[in-house]
Amino acid sequence: MISMQYSFVLPADYDMSVIDRRIAEKGSMTDGFPGLVFKAYLSARKGERGASDNRYAPFYLWDGPAGMNDFLSGPGFVALTQSFGWPSVATWSVWHAELAPGIERARFATSERLAIAPHTGLEQLRAAETALAQSCVSEAKALAAVAGYEPTTWTLVRFRLWEELPLELAKGAAVYRVGHVSR
Template sequence: MMAMQYSFTLPADYDMSIIDRRIRDKGPMLDGFPGLGFKAYLSARKGEFGSRENLYAPFYLWQQPYGASDFLTGPGFEGLTQSFGWPRVKTWIIWHAETAPALGDAKFAAEEVIAIEPYSALADIRDEEARRAQRQARQADVLASVSAFEPTRWTLVRFSLQRSAPLIAGSSQIYRVGHVSLP
C-alpha cells in the first residue's frame, strides 16, 4: 500500500471555481480505477482555514503500486500536466490506513507533513503513528486516517478525511474535498 500526492500552487487571484468545476466534471472518471484505495480531490483557498495559498492537491491511497504506475502513465495524468504543468509527485509507504464505509461523504481533509529526525527509532515511530491513526479513525467525524513515511527526505504524513471542518492545528493544511473516487 502507498500514498501519493501532487500539488499545484495557483495564483492568489486564481478563480478557484475553475478547480471546483474540474473536480465535478473529471472526478468520477477515476471511480473504480484498478488498484485504487481512494482518491480525494482536494482544494484550498488562500485565507480559508489558515491556507496561505490557493491549491489543487489530490491525495491518493493505492492498494497496489501498479495502480499508481498505470495512473501516472495514463491519459488522465497527461491531461492534468498539459493543463497545470509537471508536478513533483510525493509518495509515502503506508504505516497504517483505515477507511470507513461512508468514505465518499468526506467534505474536508487535514494533512500534516512532519520531518523525521536522523537516527530516530523508526519502529517506535511507526508503532506510535499506527496507534494514533487508529485512535483518530474511531472519532465519529473521521472517515479515513492514514499515517505513512517517506525515506528519501525522511518525512511522515498524517492525513485524514472528515465530514466537517477539522480544527486547525500546528502545520496542518486543511482542504475542501470536492469528490472521493473509490475502487
C-alpha cells in the same frame, strides 16, 4: 500500500470555481480505477482556514505501486499536466490506513508533513502512528486516516478525511476542501 500527492499552486486571483467545475466534471473518471483505494480531490483557497495560496492538491491511496504507475503513465495524468504543468509527486510508504464506512461523505481533509529526526526508532514510531490513525477514526470521527513515511527526506505524513472539521487541528496542518472521493 503507497500514497501520493501532487500540488499545483495557483495565482492569488485564480477563479477557484474552475477547479470546482473540473472536479465535478472529471472526478468520477477515477471511480473504480484499478488499484485505487481512494482519491480525494482537494482544493484550498488563499486565506481560508490558514491557506497561504490557492491550491489544487489531490491525495491518493493505492493498494500497491502498479495502480499508481498505471495512473501516472496514463491519459488522465497526461491531460492534467497539459492543463497545469509537470508536478513533483510526493509518495509515502503507508504504515497504516484506517477507513470508516462512507468516506465518500468527506467534505474536508487535513494533511501534516513532519520531519522524522535522525536515528528515530522507526518501529516505535510506526506503532505510535498506527495507534493514532486508528484512534483518529474511532474516537475523533475521521472518515479516513493514513500514516506513512518517505525515507529519502525522512518525512512522515498524516492524512485525514473529515465530514466535519474537528474544533482543534494540529498546528501546521494544511486544510483542504474535498470536492469528490473516488473509490
